[in-house]
Amino acid sequence: MRMSRSYLQVLLTFARNSFVRDTMFRTNFVLECVSSVSWTLMNVGFYLIVFHYTPLIGPESGWGKHQFFVFLGTTWLINSLVQTFFMTNADDYSELIRTGNLDFALLKPIDTQFLVSFQKVDWSALSNFFAGLILLAVSLGHLCTRPEHPLVITPWAVALYVVYVLCGVAILYSLMIALASTSIWLGRNQTLYDFWFYITNFARYPMEIYNRGWGVPLWVLFTFVVPVLVVVNVPARILAQPLYPERSLGWPLAAFALAATVASLAASRWVFQRALRSYRSASS
Amino acid sequence: MAIIELQQLSKSYWVYQKREGVRASLRSLFRRDYRAVHAVRGIDLTVEQGEFVAFLGPNGAGKTTTLKLLSGVLTPTAGQARVMQHVPWKRENAYRRRFALVMGQKNQLWWDLPAQESFRLHQHIYRIDRAQFRQTLDELTVLLGVTKLLQQPVRELSLGERMKMELIAALLHSPEVLFLDEPTIGLDVVAQHNIQRFLKYYQQKRRITILLTSHYMKDVSALCKRVVIIADGRIHYDGSLSGIVDRFSGHKIVTLQLAEGQDPTHLDRFGSVVEVEPPKARLRVERRRVPAVMAALLNAYAVEDVAVEDPPLEEVIAEVFLQADDAAAAAATAALPAGPR
Numbered sequence: 115m116r117m118s119r120s121y122l123q124v125l126l127t128f129a130r131n132s133f134v135r136d137t138m139f140r141t142n143f144v145l146e147c148v149s150s151v152s153w154t155l156m157n158v159g160f161y162l163i164v165f166h167y168t169p170l171i172g173p174e175s176g177w178g179k180h181q182f183f184v185f186l187g188t189t190w191l192i193n194s195l196v197q198t199f200f201m202t203n204a205d206d207y208s209e210l211i212r213t214g215n216l217d218f219a220l221l222k223p224i225d226t227q228f229l230v231s232f233q234k235v236d237w238s239a240l241s242n243f244f245a246g247l248i249l250l251a252v253s254l255g256h257l258c259t260r261p262e263h264p265l266v267i268t269p270w271a272v273a274l275y276v277v278y279v280l281c282g283v284a285i286l287y288s289l290m291i292a293l294a295s296t297s298i299w300l301g302r303n304q305t306l307y308d309f310w311f312y313i314t315n316f317a318r319y320p321m322e323i324y325n326r327g328w329g330v331p332l333w334v335l336f337t338f339v340v341p342v343l344v345v346v347n348v349p350a351r352i353l354a355q356p357l358y359p360e361r362s363l364g365w366p367l368a369a370f371a372l373a374a375t376v377a378s379l380a381a382s383r384w385v386f387q388r389a390l391r392s393y394r395s396a397s398s
Numbered sequence: 399m400a401i402i403e404l405q406q407l408s409k410s411y412w413v414y415q416k417r418e419g420v421r422a423s424l425r426s427l428f429r430r431d432y433r434a435v436h437a438v439r440g441i442d443l444t445v446e447q448g449e450f451v452a453f454l455g456p457n458g459a460g461k462t463t464t465l466k467l468l469s470g471v472l473t474p475t476a477g478q479a480r481v482m483q484h485v486p487w488k489r490e491n492a493y494r495r496r497f498a499l500v501m502g503q504k505n506q507l508w509w510d511l512p513a514q515e516s517f518r519l520h521q522h523i524y525r526i527d528r529a530q531f532r533q534t535l536d537e538l539t540v541l542l543g544v545t546k547l548l549q550q551p552v553r554e555l556s557l558g559e560r561m562k563m564e565l566i567a568a569l570l571h572s573p574e575v576l577f578l579d580e581p582t583i584g585l586d587v588v589a590q591h592n593i594q595r596f597l598k599y600y601q602q603k604r605r606i607t608i609l610l611t612s613h614y615m616k617d618v619s620a621l622c623k624r625v626v627i628i629a630d631g632r633i634h635y636d637g638s639l640s641g642i643v644d645r646f647s648g649h650k651i652v653t654l655q656l657a658e659g660q661d662p663t664h665l666d667r668f669g670s671v672v673e674v675e676p677p678k679a680r681l682r683v684e685r686r687r688v689p690a691v692m693a694a695l696l697n698a699y700a701v702e703d704v705a706v707e708d709p710p711l712e713e714v715i716a717e718v719f720l721q722a723d724d725a726a727a728a729a730a731t732a733a734l735p736a737g738p739r
Binding site for chain 2: 120123124127128130131134135138139214215217218220221222223224226229391393394395
């Protein structure tokens with residue numbers, strides 16, 4: 115009990131210190147918020163154009179404009195949470211290894227993975243979280259008030275949605291921290307941002323688009339090997355229910371997403387610990 | 399009671415050898431050359447509770463690596479170590495709460511924030527009771543004279559002020575063992591002196607055990623009774639500072655002030671001449687010959703004043719380092735495979 119309270123206090127101090135630091139450079143902070151939100155708005159514009167030409171993404175998939183915007187809003191929520199809490203830290207971790215400054219993290223009487231993963235909070239990335247909430251609210255509003263089969267959202271669905279959003283964050287975090295840990299063996303690994311771009315590129319569309327031809331091996335790869343397809347698809351399906359009033363989410367997929375979360379966290383923990391054993395610091 | 403015990407502690411690793419030029423760079427994409435570096439080679443050492451021990455040695459001697467092994471940052475290739483009954487590289491929290499490592503060339507404070515914010519973080523990480531934290535922080539800031547600087551961002555502090563803050567961060571949890579890796583590097587004389595004075599006072603008051611590496615002989619002579627000379631990953635000497643001269647220097651320095659009209663030539667009959675600046679002359683004389691040489695000198699010259707001293711400590715230590723380097727080079731040559739050289 116005392117231990118978890120102390121971890122929480124450390125986490126809050128990290129968040130507080132990051133906020134104090136961000137506000138010291140307030141123009142930079144505002145610019146970062148503005149640039150994130152602008153990119154987000156452009157994204158909405160792009161998909162509005164796409165839906166000008168087609169009513170659905172994937173035939174008979176049920177992903178119409180508003181359902182897809184729930185999907186997009188969920189993508190932003192998950193991405194912004196990952197960027198706020200983990201992206202900077204995973205990126206810094208490679209640098210800590212290269213410069214030998216990881217020494218200090220190893221000296222502290224606290225879990226090293228916790229320390230490395232939460233050290234900084236990038237508050238400006240949270241602007242997209244609010245943008246995601248607005249997009250969700252607007253799209254769900256449309257779906258719940260449509261004349262035919264108005265969508266009904268139960269508190270149970272909202273609770274499940276929150277759980278699966280957190281699962282999605284955990285899967286992406288696991289991938290990132292495992293990739294950053296390889297810097298211990300490689301000396302330097304600056305592919306993190308590229309990797310993030312590639313992965314989120316695959317994760318940001320409904321999994322139905324991978325149902326045909328060359329899509330099938332990609333579906334297998336990004337569901338069972340690197341499970342990024344379940345990251346947004348599972349929670350988005352719970353809220354958007356594209357096939358409503360039929361059920362849009364099968365229990366096997368939901369159970370698989372939970373299992374994939376646990377497996378990803380365990381695998382990344384293993385890689386992290388394994389890599390730490392090979393850490394050799396840098397010159398004094 | 400022994401608080402630190404090392405037995406045959408060794409650390410080796412492979413270092414990538416980058417050759418010059420584009421062709422070598424292309425080749426290195428497919429095949430790389432590595433060289434084994436033996437940073438620490440079978441060190442045995444015992445330190446008692448409350449000792450202040452200095453590690454002296456040239457760059458690359460293995461001093462910092464030893465400190466990193468003792469603080470659990472690195473895992474050894476062979477050998478054993480126990481600090482306060484803990485094996486450092488197991489990285490147990492119970493051990494990490496009881497020691498601290500300060501590195502003069504690295505910074506653990508949040509760069510853009512006032513040091514006060516980093517101290518609060520340490521309070522939570524080390525789970526220091528609020529009242530205890532306040533009391534320790536007040537005591538340390540007063541002792542180091544930095545109370546007014548607590549609100550200033552770390553990046554706006556001078557090097558000396560920053561080092562004082564680093565020391566505070568390391569001492570907030572009242573460690574029983576402190577590892578200091580060149581804590582005064584790059585500091586001016588006044589800042590060096592302040593930190594020496596603080597360390598001396600703190601160590602005597604708390605009776606903590608400190609291992610210090612430094613290139614400044616003044617740090618060592620001001621603080622440590624015991625000195626360990628490490629070169630080429632091995633311990634070459636372990637004893638008192640003054641004992642270094644007895645052990646490694648077979649010479650004394652004889653300084654003569656000759657009477658007016660005395661010609662200081664032909665002094666080389668008595669020993670090797672270090673410098674002649676009439677009427678003064680300095681000679682290097684073999685230790686066992688000093689009495690005989692003194693008698694002969696006083697017989698041959700009219701002398702107004704005379705002093706017989708040990709050679710400067712820095713000089714003796716530099717000689718030890720050089721000897722260690724030569725021995726390492728000879729060992730490396732002997733280890734080369736047979737064939738045309």
